[in-house]
Amino acid sequence: MTSTTQTNYGDTIFRNLTRAFAFLILLLIVFMVYEMYRTSASSIEKFGWSFLTRSVWDPVQEEYGALPFIYGTLVSSAVALVIAVPLSVGVAIFLSELAPAWLERPVSFFVELLAGIPSIVYGVWGFFVMVPWMRTTVEPLLSDHLGFIPLFRGAPYGVGMLSAGVILSIMILPIIASISRDVLKAVPRVQKEAALALGGTRWEATRIGLSYARSGIMGATILGLGRVLGETMAVTMVIGNRPAISASLFDPAYTMASVLANEFTEATTDMYLSALVEIALVLFVITIIVNSFARLLVWSVTRKNQAGRV
Amino acid sequence: MFRYRKIKSTALYALCVASVLLALIPLLLIFYRTLSFGFTALNLDFFTQLPKPVGESGGGLANAIVGTMILVGIGCCLSLPVGILSGIYLSEYGQNVFGTSVRFLTDVLSGVPSIVTGVVAYTLVVIPMKHFSAYAGGVALAILMIPTITRTTEEMMKTVPHSYREAALALGISEWKTTLRIILRTSLGGVVTGVMLAIARAAGETAPLLFTALNNRFWHTTLDQPIASLTVFIYNYGVSPFDDWIAQAWAGALVLMLMILLLSIAVRFATRKRYHEH
Numbered sequence: 001m002t003s004t005t006q007t008n009y010g011d012t013i014f015r016n017l018t019r020a021f022a023f024l025i026l027l028l029i030v031f032m033v034y035e036m037y038r039t040s041a042s043s044i045e046k047f048g049w050s051f052l053t054r055s056v057w058d059p060v061q062e063e064y065g066a067l068p069f070i071y072g073t074l075v076s077s078a079v080a081l082v083i084a085v086p087l088s089v090g091v092a093i094f095l096s097e098l099a100p101a102w103l104e105r106p107v108s109f110f111v112e113l114l115a116g117i118p119s120i121v122y123g124v125w126g127f128f129v130m131v132p133w134m135r136t137t138v139e140p141l142l143s144d145h146l147g148f149i150p151l152f153r154g155a156p157y158g159v160g161m162l163s164a165g166v167i168l169s170i171m172i173l174p175i176i177a178s179i180s181r182d183v184l185k186a187v188p189r190v191q192k193e194a195a196l197a198l199g200g201t202r203w204e205a206t207r208i209g210l211s212y213a214r215s216g217i218m219g220a221t222i223l224g225l226g227r228v229l230g231e232t233m234a235v236t237m238v239i240g241n242r243p244a245i246s247a248s249l250f251d252p253a254y255t256m257a258s259v260l261a262n263e264f265t266e267a268t269t270d271m272y273l274s275a276l277v278e279i280a281l282v283l284f285v286i287t288i289i290v291n292s293f294a295r296l297l298v299w300s301v302t303r304k305n306q307a308g309r310v
Numbered sequence: 311m312f313r314y315r316k317i318k319s320t321a322l323y324a325l326c327v328a329s330v331l332l333a334l335i336p337l338l339l340i341f342y343r344t345l346s347f348g349f350t351a352l353n354l355d356f357f358t359q360l361p362k363p364v365g366e367s368g369g370g371l372a373n374a375i376v377g378t379m380i381l382v383g384i385g386c387c388l389s390l391p392v393g394i395l396s397g398i399y400l401s402e403y404g405q406n407v408f409g410t411s412v413r414f415l416t417d418v419l420s421g422v423p424s425i426v427t428g429v430v431a432y433t434l435v436v437i438p439m440k441h442f443s444a445y446a447g448g449v450a451l452a453i454l455m456i457p458t459i460t461r462t463t464e465e466m467m468k469t470v471p472h473s474y475r476e477a478a479l480a481l482g483i484s485e486w487k488t489t490l491r492i493i494l495r496t497s498l499g500g501v502v503t504g505v506m507l508a509i510a511r512a513a514g515e516t517a518p519l520l521f522t523a524l525n526n527r528f529w530h531t532t533l534d535q536p537i538a539s540l541t542v543f544i545y546n547y548g549v550s551p552f553d554d555w556i557a558q559a560w561a562g563a564l565v566l567m568l569m570i571l572l573l574s575i576a577v578r579f580a581t582r583k584r585y586h587e588h
Contacts, residue, residue, distance in 0.1 A: 011486050025457075029419060090326040112574060116574055118516070121566065174337075231423070237548070260429065264520065283425075
C-alpha cells in the first residue's frame with residue numbers, strides 16, 4: 001500500500017505546482033500595477049489628481065499633465081468606432097444572411113489573417129499611402145462640403161486625429177465583424193422564420209435577428225474599443241504627435257500609447273520618467289475597466305443563450 | 311405599402327454589400343502595397359547582410375531577423391511553463407472560485423496594451439540593470455504570450471473526452487501521470503497551435519521592444535545588451551528620410567507578413583488534421 005501513498009504524494013505536488021503557476025498569473029497583474037505605481041510615485045505625489053486634468057506637457061519646466069493624451073486616445077478611439085461599427089455590422093449581416101455557404105471558410109481564414117497583420121505594417125502603409133491621400137483628397141473634400149462643422153475645419157495636414165481614427169477602424173473592423181457574425185449566426189432560426197411567416201420582408205426578419213444580437217454586438221464593440229485604446233505603432237505613425245487639444249479632426253494630436261512610444265527613451269530626469277509611467281498606469285487601468293466590462297457582457301450573453309437553448 | 315417595404319429591404323441589403331466592399335478595399339490595398347513595394351526591395355543581401363550606414367546603399371537586416379527570433383525565444387522560455395501549467399490547472403482543477411478568477415484575469419491580461427507590458431519590463435529589468443537588453447524585451451513579450459497559451463491549453467485539454475481520464479485512473483495510473491501523459495499528450499496538437507499563435511503575435515510586436523530591447527545595428531554578442539528586431543527596424547527605417555531605408559522598411563514589412571502568414575497556415579493545417587482524426 002506504500003505505492004498508493006506515493007502516488008497521492010505525486011498528485012498533491014503536481015496539483016499544487018499547477019496551482020502555483022495559476023497563482024503566478026494573478027500575482028503578475030497585481031505586480032504590474034504595483035511596479036507602475038512605485039515608479040510613478042513621485043509624479044503622483046507632485047501632481048495628484050490634477051495630472052489627469054492639466055494640459056501642460058513641458059519636460060524642461062518639469063510640468064506634466066496627461067489631458068491632451070487622454071483626449072487624443074478617447075477621440076481617436078471614438079472616430080474609429082464611429083467608422084468601424086456600422087461597417088462591421090453591415091459586413092456581419094452580409095456574411096450571415098446573404099453570403100453563400102462556401103464563402104464561410106475563406107472569409108474566416110482571411111479575417112484571422114488580418115488580425116495577425118502586425119500593427120507596424122498598418123503604420124507603414126498609413127504613413128506612406130493613406131496620409132498623403134488624406135492630405136490631398138479626403139480632407140480638402142470634407143472641408144469643402146462639411147466645413148460648417150468645426151470638426152472638419154482647418155488646414156489639411158494629412159497626419160492627425162482623423163487619419164488615426166481611420167487606420168484604427170481598418171484594424172478593428174475584421175474583429176468586430178467576425179464576432180458580430182458569430183452572434184448573428186447564433187440567433188435561433190425560429191425568430192426569423194416567424195417574422196417571414198408573418199409577411200415581413202427579408203430585411204425585417206434580419207432586424208429581428210439584430211435586436212436579438214444587440215448585446216453581443218455591443219460586447220464585440222467594447223472588445224474592439226479595448227484593442228483600439230492601447231494601439232500604439234499605427235497611431236504613432238499617422239497622428240502627428242502634438243500634445244494639443246483642438247476642435248478639428250484634421251489637426252495633429254497625441255495619444256497615451258504614442259507618447260510612451262516616442263518619449264520613453266528620452267526621459268532623462270526621474271520626474272519625466274515618473275510622469276510617463278503614470279500615463280502607462282492610467283492607460284492600463286482604463287483598458288482593464290473596458291476589457292472587464294466587455295468580458296462580463298460577453299459572458300452574460302453566452303450564459304443567457306445557453307440557458308435559453310435548453 | 312408592401313412595395314415600399316420591399317424596396318427598403320433591398321436597399322438596406324445593398325448597403326450591406328457596399329459596406330463589405332468598403333471594408334475590403336483598404337485591406338486589399340495594404341496587401342498590394344506591401345507585396346509590390348516589398349518585393350522590389352527584397353534580395354538575398356536582405357537576409358545575410360548587416361545594415362549599412364546612412365548614404366551607403368545595399369546591406370540587409372540579417373541581425374534583426376535573428377534578433378526577433380532570439381527575443382521570441384526568450385519570451386517562449388519564460389511564458390511556456392507559466393502558460394501551460396496554469397492552463398493545466400484551469401482545465402483539470404479550475405472548477406472553483408479561484409479558477410474562475412484566474413480565467414477572468416487571464417482574459418483581462420490578454421487585453422493589456424503591449425506598450426504597457428514594455429513599461430513594466432522597463433521598470434522591472436532595464437532600471438535595475440541600468441541598460442537596455444534582450445532579456446528585457448523577452449520579458450515584455452512573455453507577458454503578452456502567457457494569456458494566449460494559458461487559454462488555448464485549457465480549451466484544448468477540455469476537449470479530451472472524460473472517458474480517457476476514467477480509463478487511465480481505472481488502470482491505476484496516478485492522476486498527475488494521467489494528466490501529463492494522456493490528457494496533455496492527446497491535446498498536444500491544439501496546445502502547439504496556441505503556442506504558435508502566441509509566437510506569431512509576439513513576433514509582430516514593436517511597441518514593447520522600443521525601450522526594452524531597443525535596437526542594435528550590429529550583431530549582438532551577449533543577451534544583456536541591446537538587440538535588433540525586425541519590427542523596430544521597420545519603424546526606425548519607415549520614419550527615416552532616406553529612400554534606401556524606406557525601401558528596406560517595406561521589405562521588412564513583407565518578410566514579417568510572410569512569416570506570420572506561414573505560421574497561420576501551419577496552424578490551419580495542424581487544426582484541420584486534428585478535426586479529420588475525430
